[in-house]
Amino acid sequence: MSDVTLHITDRQGQLHTVEAPTDMNINLMEIIRSYEIEPEGTVGICGGMAMCASCQCYIESDHELSAPSDEEEAMLSEAFHLKENSRLGCQLHITEALDGLRVTIAPES
Numbered sequence: 001m002s003d004v005t006l007h008i009t010d011r012q013g014q015l016h017t018v019e020a021p022t023d024m025n026i027n028l029m030e031i032i033r034s035y036e037i038e039p040e041g042t043v044g045i046c047g048g049m050a051m052c053a054s055c056q057c058y059i060e061s062d063h064e065l066s067a068p069s070d071e072e073e074a075m076l077s078e079a080f081h082l083k084e085n086s087r088l089g090c091q092l093h094i095t096e097a098l099d100g101l102r103v104t105i106a107p108e109s
Contacts, residue, residue, distance in 0.1 A: 004099035009060075010037050011105050020094045028089035028098075029055035032105065042108060048090035053079035055089035056106040063101050065092065081106045 003019045006028070010016060020031045029044045032055065037043075046052035050071045056079050059065065065087065068076065072091045076082060086106065092098070 002096060004094060004096060004101075006031060006094075006098065007061075007100070007102040008032060008035075008037055008057075009102075009104040011107055020098075022094055022096050024094075026094055028057065028092040028094065028101075028103065030090075031094065032089060038105060043105070044090060046090075050075050050088055050091055053088060054108070056081070056086055057089050057103040058083055058106060059085045059087055060102040060104055061100065063098060079106070 002022045004022055006018050006020050008016045008018060016035065016037050018031060018035050027048060029048055032038060032043050043055050045054040053075050068087065069091065072088050075088060076086055079086065
């Protein structure tokens with residue numbers, strides 16, 4: 001099993017450095033929920049289906065990420081507080097390539 005380190009800034013500006021497994025096929029939204037970085041019911045409302053944007057985050061590091069899917073692009077186009085570095089956490093699967101990733105969770109709508 002291999003873990004990566006993620007640096008997640010919550011909506012109040014507090015930095016959380018967490019370990020995330022790469023061998024469980026989970027995504028960033030699930031990590032945010034499992035560490036209870038935001039209150040229950042405020043992140044991942046749609047269950048990770050790219051249908052609500054409650055897990056929108058801003059990528060703060062220079063990691064090479066896969067291109068957003070059409071579904072993610074469509075949801076982001078309707079999201080509040082959109083920035084050029086916005087991504088949906090539910091669409092970012094935890095892999096070794098994400099080690100050291102820095103993200104900030106977008107404000108609630």
